[in-house]
Amino acid sequence: MLPSTRYLARALVGRLELQSDELVVEFGPGTGPMTAVIRELLPPRAKYVGIELETKFHTLLVKRFPTMTFHLGSAGDLPAILREHGLPKAMRIISGLPFASLPAKVQDAVVNGVVECLHPAGDFRTFQYMHAYGMAKARRFRSLMDERFASFERIGPILRNMPPAYVLRYWARRDA
Numbered sequence: 001m002l003p004s005t006r007y008l009a010r011a012l013v014g015r016l017e018l019q020s021d022e023l024v025v026e027f028g029p030g031t032g033p034m035t036a037v038i039r040e041l042l043p044p045r046a047k048y049v050g051i052e053l054e055t056k057f058h059t060l061l062v063k064r065f066p067t068m069t070f071h072l073g074s075a076g077d078l079p080a081i082l083r084e085h086g087l088p089k090a091m092r093i094i095s096g097l098p099f100a101s102l103p104a105k106v107q108d109a110v111v112n113g114v115v116e117c118l119h120p121a122g123d124f125r126t127f128q129y130m131h132a133y134g135m136a137k138a139r140r141f142r143s144l145m146d147e148r149f150a151s152f153e154r155i156g157p158i159l160r161n162m163p164p165a166y167v168l169r170y171w172a173r174r175d176a
C-alpha cells in the first residue's frame with residue numbers, strides 16, 4: 001500500500017484538542033504521514049508514543065521525528081507498552097493498522113488493549129479502505145468495536161487518497 005495522503009491524514013487526525021500531559025498514541029505509523037500531522041497539532045506539553053511493528057519503519061521514524069517517541073513492537077501489547085514508558089491512559093488513539101488483514105487474535109488483543117488504555121473521555125480513530133470495507137475481517141473489527149463502544153461516526157469516503165478510505169471514530173465505552 002502507498003503511504004496515506006495528507007488529505008486522509010488530516011481527516012484522520014482531525015482536531016487533537018489535548019491539554020498538557022495528555023497522551024496521543026499512534027498505531028502503525030509506517031513512514032509517518034499521520035505522524036507529521038500529529039506533530040503539527042500536538043500542544044507543547046502533550047505526550048506522544050508511536051507503536052510500529054516493522055524495524056525498517058521504526059528506524060526511519062526515529063530519524064524523521066527525532067523529538068517524538070517510537071516503540072518497536074505490536075499495538076496488541078498496548079497496556080504493557082504504556083506501563084514500560086510510564087505513560088497515562090490515552091486521550092487519543094490514532095490507528096493506521098490494516099484491520100482488514102489482521103488475524104483475529106491480533107484484532108482481539110488490539111481491541112482489548114484499546115478498551116483498557118483509552119481514557120474515559122478519549123476517542124479511537126482509524127481508517128478503512130473503501131474496497132476492503134465489506135471484507136470479513138474489516139467487518140469483524142467493526143463489530144468488536146461496536147460491542148465495546150456506544151458512539152461511532154464514519155467520515156468520508158476521503159477520495160483524495162489512493163485507495164480512497166473511510167475514517168472511523170469510536171468513543172464512550174459501553175461498560176464505563
Ligand SMILES: C[S@@+](CC[C@H](N)C(=O)[O-])C[C@H]1O[C@@H](n2cnc3c(N)ncnc32)[C@H](O)[C@@H]1O
Nearest residue numbers: 003004028029030051052053054074075096097
Ligand atoms: C497500512 S500501513 C499504514 C502506514 C501509515 N500509517 C500510513 O497511513 O501510510 C500499516 C502499518 O501498520 C504497521 N503494523 C502492522 N501490524 C502492526 C502491529 N500489530 N503493531 C504495530 N504496527 C503494525 C505496519 O508495519 C505498517 O507500518
